[in-house]
Amino acid sequence: MPEALPFPIRKECPPGACECGRDELLEQWDGAPDATDIRILRLTREQEKALIERIENIASFEELGHIEQRMQEQLGIRLTITPSANGVRTVMGLQIRLVEQPGLCRKTRENVPAAVRRCFNKNPDIVYALLNARDLLGAE
Template sequence: MPAAPPFPLRKECPPGACDCQRDELLAQWCDRPDSTDIRIMQLTREEEKHLIARIEAMGSYADLRRIEARLYELLGVQLTITPSVNGVRTVMGLQIRLAPQPGLCRRTREAVPAAVRRCLSSHPEIVYALLDAGDLLGGAGQL
């Protein structure tokens, strides 16, 4: 049986409050540590607070891209921003989501997109840059 992961793990959610499948992911990692990605388990509640603060402090399109890349690189989390079917007239016309994956807490799946939305509301130039870059229209369809 392998040793404990080399980093502090996120604490368990209360029973019935989350569908993160934390225990199943850890059990899978214990069986096959080389083939199981548990990077998401590094996101403790304190680290999540730092992440939310950093997202809310974004000031440019480049910052958004950098945070999106770092989320994927460090935690294996895919952030997507897509237009709603009714078009983009305000920030509420954007669908901001984290791709579901084992170990990603329900609370985090709600908090990160909410922080991105708050940032985009206070910095509309980032939304304009997204639209100008074609990230929301036609091309890739996701950020």
């Protein structure tokens, strides 16, 4: 890399263990630094652990929204939580995922939704508030 990155980035995953496209993203950034969003690479393994812990300790629907917004602003990643069309009887009835993007590690794509699910299991009131916000008369 001819130009140094403006912040420390996540280390490479072992070859064949991940298909995140980290190297391709860095090559794009080398070619056009102003046109390439590399914020996702700021999420190091240590920071990911802290994020997972913070997500697991969410206590309210508003706090969940705040963390979603901060993840979007700081890392450029979007968390989507979608209730099943057939109704939600348990937390497993929610589709929780991170939107695919270059540089997003496979483990992160698995760990963040799992942490949200654990948070929902601890605090079912958040799930109720989420479902109320997405009802027929709700915004989404």
